[in-house]
Each structure stands twice: as C-alpha cells, then as structure tokens.
Amino acid sequence: MxxxxxxxxxxxxxxxxxxxxxxxxxxxxxxxxxxxxxxxxxxxxxxxxxxxxxxxxxxxxxxxxxxxxxxxxxxxxxxxxxxxxxxxxxxxxxxxxxxxxxxxxxxxxxxxxxxxxxxxxxxxxxxxxxxxxxxxxxxxxxPESYINIHTGLSGSGVAYVYLFAEALAEGAVKMGMPGGLASRIAAQTLLGAAKMMLETGEHPAKLRGDVCTPGGTTVHALHQLEKGALRATVMNAVEAATKRACDVGED
Known part of the structure; x- marks a missing residue:
C-alpha cells in the first residue's frame, strides 16, 4: 500500500x-x-x-x-x-x-x-x-512471548541508561569537571558506544575487551564496577521489569 x-x-x-x-x-x-x-x-x-x-x-x-x-x-x-x-x-x-x-x-x-x-x-x-x-x-x-521481555529491556531500559549517564557525569563532577560539560560528554560517550555495537555487530564483551589496555585506567575502573555487581544488578532490573509487565498484562 x-x-x-x-x-x-x-x-x-x-x-x-x-x-x-x-x-x-x-x-x-x-x-x-x-x-x-x-x-x-x-x-x-x-x-x-x-x-x-x-x-x-x-x-x-x-x-x-x-x-x-x-x-x-x-x-x-x-x-x-x-x-x-x-x-x-x-x-x-x-x-x-x-x-x-x-x-x-x-x-x-x-x-x-x-x-x-x-x-x-x-x-x-x-x-x-x-x-x-x-x-x-x-x-x-x-514471538509474542518476547513482548514483556522487550519491555524490561528497552521500554524500561531507557531509565537504566539515564541513571548510568547521571552516575557517569556525577563521577566527573566529583573529580572537578563542571556538571553541564560532564553531562554532554557522558551522553556522547553512550551514543558512541551504542553506534559501535550496532555498526560492528560485535558482542559487547568483545568491544569492552578491546578498550582495556593491560594495567590501564579502564581495567582498573571495570574492577570497581565488578565489585559493585553492576552486571548482576542490571540483569536483576530487567528481570524485575519483565515480571512486572507480565503481572500488569494479567490484571
């Protein structure tokens, strides 16, 4: 048509x-x-x-x-x-x-x-x-069974990304960078990472590994994120949102 x-x-x-x-x-x-x-x-x-x-x-x-x-x-x-x-x-x-x-x-x-x-x-x-x-x-x-999972991943996931962007910027503010500049750089960093995932089709773990220099700044920072259970916490967030979407659909 x-x-x-x-x-x-x-x-x-x-x-x-x-x-x-x-x-x-x-x-x-x-x-x-x-x-x-x-x-x-x-x-x-x-x-x-x-x-x-x-x-x-x-x-x-x-x-x-x-x-x-x-x-x-x-x-x-x-x-x-x-x-x-x-x-x-x-x-x-x-x-x-x-x-x-x-x-x-x-x-x-x-x-x-x-x-x-x-x-x-x-x-x-x-x-x-x-x-x-x-x-x-x-x-x-x-398949229809993916709809609620998509809600937990993408529909609610926008808020997870905003929260992470906020934390990125506040970390820079803590170290002395003005807030407005820190927010713009955090947003551009997320945009660049997302475009790389879409354009290369590589698994995020592969792209993350490519950024890490042995003994460098990134691997030290990632160690702190692992100690804070970032991956497990985000996985739990997607699971919680998906389950809530299922509950709402049944009401």
Missing part, C-alpha cells in the same frame, strides 16, 4: 502515539492529512493539530476513517476500548495494539520496537507495519 493511500489512526494521543506520528511524518511515510488521532479531551490533541493531523473525540470515527489503527491507550484502558471499537473493525483494517503488541521507547528518535502478529495478520500486514515502524528506529518481529 502506498503512503498516499494509507490512512493511519491513533486511538489515544499521548506521548507514545505522538512520538510515533512524528517519526512517520519525518520519514515521509504518510502525510499529516492522512493521520487521525482520538482522545477524550483536547489536552493532548492540540499538539497533533500543530503537526497538521486531524483529531476527534470519537474512537469509532478513527476506525471509520483509517485503514491502519494503532491502539495507544494504557493497558488497563485497552479492554474497554476493544469492546467499544470491535463492531467497527472490518476485514480491511490492520489494528495494532501499542499497549500489548508493540512497545516503544518514549523517544521521538532511535527507538527500539518489537511486534508480534496475531493469527489474522498476513505477511503483507506485517511488512506494512515493519516498514512504517522502521521510521521510528529499530523494529523487529518477534
């Missing part, structure tokens, strides 16, 4: 939906006039109008006007929304649940997404979705 033919709807107009819409617009995947978003009030819709998108307070109107519909509500609201829109879902619709089917970092750029297709979704549907979502960042099709 060509971008000019595609009509994209969002039931829910919060940060996640907004970030995805901006990614689609930046990549030229769909014109703003072909995007329709719904929300109960105007609180979140003004930003969509500024982008040139259409808005409504009626969820059913989104189904009536769209061929691809993203359900971008919070998980506890989703069952009620599904019951409301079910009568309007037709064979021409591709319906994607962001709450239960796709997880997206709350970023406008360089997000990491996974999706799992339902039994009624075709190869064409999956290809369409992946083509659109790659405009927002990395996108992979996975």
């Amino acid at each position: 060509e971008a000019a033919e595609l009509r994209v709807g969002f039931v829910g107009a919060g940060r996640m939906a907004g970030g995805m819409a901006r990614g689609l617009l930046r990549a030229g995947k769909v014109p703003a006039s072909s995007i329709l978003a719904s929300a109960p009030s105007d609180r979140n819709l003004d930003a969509w109008r500024d982008l040139g998108c259409r808005t409504t307070h009626c969820n059913l109107e989104v189904l009536q006007e769209s061929t691809l519909v993203f359900l971008a509500t919070k998980p506890h609201i989703l069952p009620g929304v599904l019951q409301e829109i079910r009568p309007a879902v037709g064979p021409h619709h591709v319906v994607v649940s962001l709450a239960a089917g796709v997880t997206l970092q709350k970023l406008q750029r360089a997000g990491a997404m996974v999706f799992a297709r339902g039994s009624g979704a075709s190869d064409e549907d999956a290809a369409l979705l992946q083509n659109l979502l790659t405009s927002c960042g990395l996108c992979e099709e996975v």
Whole structure:
C-alpha cells in the first residue's frame, strides 16, 4: 500500500502515539492529512493539530476513517476500548495494539520496537507495519512471548541508561569537571558506544575487551564496577521489569 493511500489512526494521543506520528511524518511515510488521532479531551490533541493531523473525540470515527489503527491507550484502558471499537473493525483494517503488541521507547528518535502478529495478520500486514515502524528506529518481529521481555529491556531500559549517564557525569563532577560539560560528554560517550555495537555487530564483551589496555585506567575502573555487581544488578532490573509487565498484562 502506498503512503498516499494509507490512512493511519491513533486511538489515544499521548506521548507514545505522538512520538510515533512524528517519526512517520519525518520519514515521509504518510502525510499529516492522512493521520487521525482520538482522545477524550483536547489536552493532548492540540499538539497533533500543530503537526497538521486531524483529531476527534470519537474512537469509532478513527476506525471509520483509517485503514491502519494503532491502539495507544494504557493497558488497563485497552479492554474497554476493544469492546467499544470491535463492531467497527472490518476485514480491511490492520489494528495494532501499542499497549500489548508493540512497545516503544518514549523517544521521538532511535527507538527500539518489537511486534508480534496475531493469527489474522498476513505477511503483507506485517511488512506494512515493519516498514512504517522502521521510521521510528529499530523494529523487529518477534514471538509474542518476547513482548514483556522487550519491555524490561528497552521500554524500561531507557531509565537504566539515564541513571548510568547521571552516575557517569556525577563521577566527573566529583573529580572537578563542571556538571553541564560532564553531562554532554557522558551522553556522547553512550551514543558512541551504542553506534559501535550496532555498526560492528560485535558482542559487547568483545568491544569492552578491546578498550582495556593491560594495567590501564579502564581495567582498573571495570574492577570497581565488578565489585559493585553492576552486571548482576542490571540483569536483576530487567528481570524485575519483565515480571512486572507480565503481572500488569494479567490484571
């Protein structure tokens, strides 16, 4: 389906939906006039109008006007929304649940997404979705059992990285560097490391080893991190977030 033919709807107009819409617009995947978003009030819709998108307070109107519909509500609201829109879902619709089917970092750029297709979704549907979502960042099709793991790894993982970046910068501040400069350098350091992982495809342990000079500064610093059980603590954090995502899904 060509971008000019595609009509994209969002039931829910919060940060996640907004970030995805901006990614689609930046990549030229769909014109703003072909995007329709719904929300109960105007609180979140003004930003969509500024982008040139259409808005409504009626969820059913989104189904009536769209061929691809993203359900971008919070998980506890989703069952009620599904019951409301079910009568309007037709064979021409591709319906994607962001709450239960796709997880997206709350970023406008360089997000990491996974999706799992339902039994009624075709190869064409999956290809369409992946083509659109790659405009927002990395996108992979996975088994449904990976969805909650992705939440623990990437959805919540953004916060782990911010915490680590904060600690990096504060370490430099402790040693006498101004805070603003330390934060910028910490961010650039994380960006460079992430790009190296993606561009080389090497295991992070290999890249870490390449940085270590025998008897040098890095290996001494890594020794301190190992004494603080950094790896085990981060693994425990991913496990805790994954388990919580499973619990929320069962509520």
